Amino acid sequence: MYIFNFTDAWILAAIYLAGAKGENSYAQIIASLPNLGRSLPVHAECKVAYDKFLYVGLIVADGDKTSLSAVAESLVKDAYIESAALWVATIEKQLAPYKLKSMCNRFEWSEEQYRCGIEFFITKKEM
Structure with a gap:
């Protein structure tokens, strides 16, 4: 059985933030992770x-986008609180009822895009 955790909620928030800017590649999603003061x-x-x-069905995959x-957009918007940490914690609570017997196994998100996203995140943080 799979369950959602805080990290999942954090990533869902990042997908929302990237999408709000019209940037929905994996690298842009990583760069959009709210700064929660943790690794x-x-x-x-x-x-x-x-x-x-x-x-x-919380995300729609279109190639690398x-x-x-x-449903997920509504969930994330309804959970919004000014504090990023509280917002992500509220998203996690919204995801808690979901219990997954399985999960997909797709490969749209690559490690190379992840590394680019980390570089974008660090650059954004330094500004």
Whole structure:
């Protein structure tokens, strides 16, 4: 049985933030991770979150582009709180009822894009 966790909620928030700017590649999603003052999720954690989201229909995959489904967008917007940490924690609570017996296994998100996203994130943070 698979369940959603805080990291999954964090990544879902990043997909929302990237999409709001019209930037929905994996690198742009990583660069959009809200700054929570903790170490960034590694590529493997992002990949697992992606597969969970895809399985329950929270994201729409179009090649290397990823966007939220209408249900997920509503969930993330409804959870919004000014504090990034509280916002992500609220998203996690919204995801808690989902219990997954399985998950997808797709390969749209690459490690190369992840590394580019980390570079974008660090550059954005330094500005």
